[in-house]
Amino acid sequence: MNFLPHKLLKKGRLKNPRKIKGYILAFTTVFFAGIGWHIAVYFSRDSIIPGPISVLDAVFSLLINDDLFSDIFSSLTRVIAGFFLAAIAGIFVGSISGVSQTARHLISNPLELLRPIPPIAWIPFALVAFGIGHKSAIFVIFIGGFFPIFTNTLLGINNTPKKLLEAGKVLGFSSKRRFKDIIWPSALPSIISGLIIGLGICWMCVIAAEMISARSGLGYQIQLNRQLLMIDKVIAYMVVIGLVGFLGTWLAAQLQAVFVPWLKKGNANSKISRNPPLLDVADSASLKSNFASTNGANVELRNLTFGYTPEQPVIKNCNLAISEGESVAVLGSSGCGKSTLLRLLIGLESPDNGNISISDENNSKHCREVSLVFQDLALFPWMTVKKNIQAGFKNNSCSQGDMNVLDKLIDTMGLTLVQNRYPHQISGGQQQRVALLRSLISNPSLLLMDEPFSSLDIRTRNRLQKDVLTLVKERNNTLIFVTHDIREAVFMADRIIVMPTICNRSWSEYRIDKSNVKPDDFRASDEFLNHCMEISRLLENAEQ
The missing domain is CATH 3.40.50.300 (P-loop containing nucleotide triphosphate hydrolases)
Known part of the structure; x- marks a missing residue:
């Protein structure tokens, strides 16, 4: 069954029809799950679990109640505070543990003793240390978010491809530049995955913490309505938590498109020549003049x-x-x-x-x-094609004259139209030319x-x-x-x-x-x- 009209797809009015289809299928799943829920409640008349219609009524009643947004704000504030602290600590500790064997022994190994302890188990300690209120809840949220962020940061750094580190050494990268231009961008997709996972765990932790150690927030309202046996409102607050958490996770996932654009799918335009012509005599002379003389x-x-x-x-x-x-x-x-x-x-x-x-x-x-x-x-x-070639300049020194030479070389080798593309978006022959220019740009003997x-x-x-x-x-x-x-x-x-x-x-x-x-x-x-x-x-x- 095709939910999208063929004419719309053909005219290109929908830029990403696969995503639209995915949303429609997800909505269909929720819709039929609601029908199944309604049928199950209808035939279980002695059940105290409310049906979907009662829950929807409770959701609408919450939406017209100002207290709902106040509770959302309280929970959201705690999540943001705990997640922010967890992100800073997790990325920092994971980074220094990944690049320093000494730091790994001093910090990472002792932390492994704390990893098996569930975040909820820290609630009694938080109550004793910080009392009932924001601080204890934020502490529990911090514990929940820290470990997935720390672990993914450490794994991302440790999984930096050895061949790329060797390329940096061959190109004369300093230790600082090697971390900035190789280790950090290589680890970034894993770090963002850890942030997304950590944010989800932070939402789970805030609800548990608010049930015990807070006097406001969505978790507190769930606990309060459970005691009053208002199960429809309990489930309504659960729906609100799901929607808010989903929105937060979706926003976090957009970080990948912003900070790791090279992971976007896409190939070189078919109209661009994938096999540039051979160098002719004029091109050869141009290349020779662009390079400094060498023996x-x-x-x-x-x-x-x-x-x-x-x-x-x-x-x-x-x-x-x-x-x-x-x-x-x-x-x-x-x-x-x-x-x-x-x-x-x-x-x-x-x-x-x-x-x-x-x-x-x-x-x-x-x-x-x-x-x-x-x-x-x-x-x-x-790195784009141009940035990859530019990386061949020793000690990252690149004057305006060097950039002019670089542009001429890119044009001579037939790479001008793809210079702002990433390596996976160009053909194998073009990748070979990029690697060759990167090796020659420093005038090796x-x-x-x-x-x-x-x-x-x-x-x-x-x-x-x-x-x-x-x-x-x-x-x-x-x-x-x-x-x-x-x-x-x-x-x-x-x-x-x-x-x-x-x-x-x-x-x-x-x-x-x-x-x-x-x-x-x-x-x-x-x-x-x-x-x-x-x-x-x-x-x-x-x-x-």
């Missing part, structure tokens, strides 16, 4: 050894030298240590033995001139990429391979990228490293004639196919 890094690994456990090294006694401006592909079977090599180069892992030098410096000192495009891109979901094109269709992949190569060659960057795709390695690399499955075996190397960006028809040439066959043999040998 590629030379990289040297000497007797490098690393393992996640001492018994099983992933890389053992590795030696490798990469020249300035060289493009190197790393191939190998899954688990052989390709991504681990990039993590060592960027400084996310430290070698057990040996040394890594980049431009004749230790990699930990040189990490600001090294950038990484993560395998899953690690774009910040709460060494660019690392971890299978950045693996999830794309072949046309988009080929397009972006050429785009990346154009950028790297024009800026003379040193490029090291991990891939499983032999064709990708042959097209983009000057040299290919094949990592063996067994870590104590030596790495194989295969050199391709060094040149500028290869033409598209290179992929169809006999030379290209011969390179692919030779590398395939090397991979087979490495896996034996």
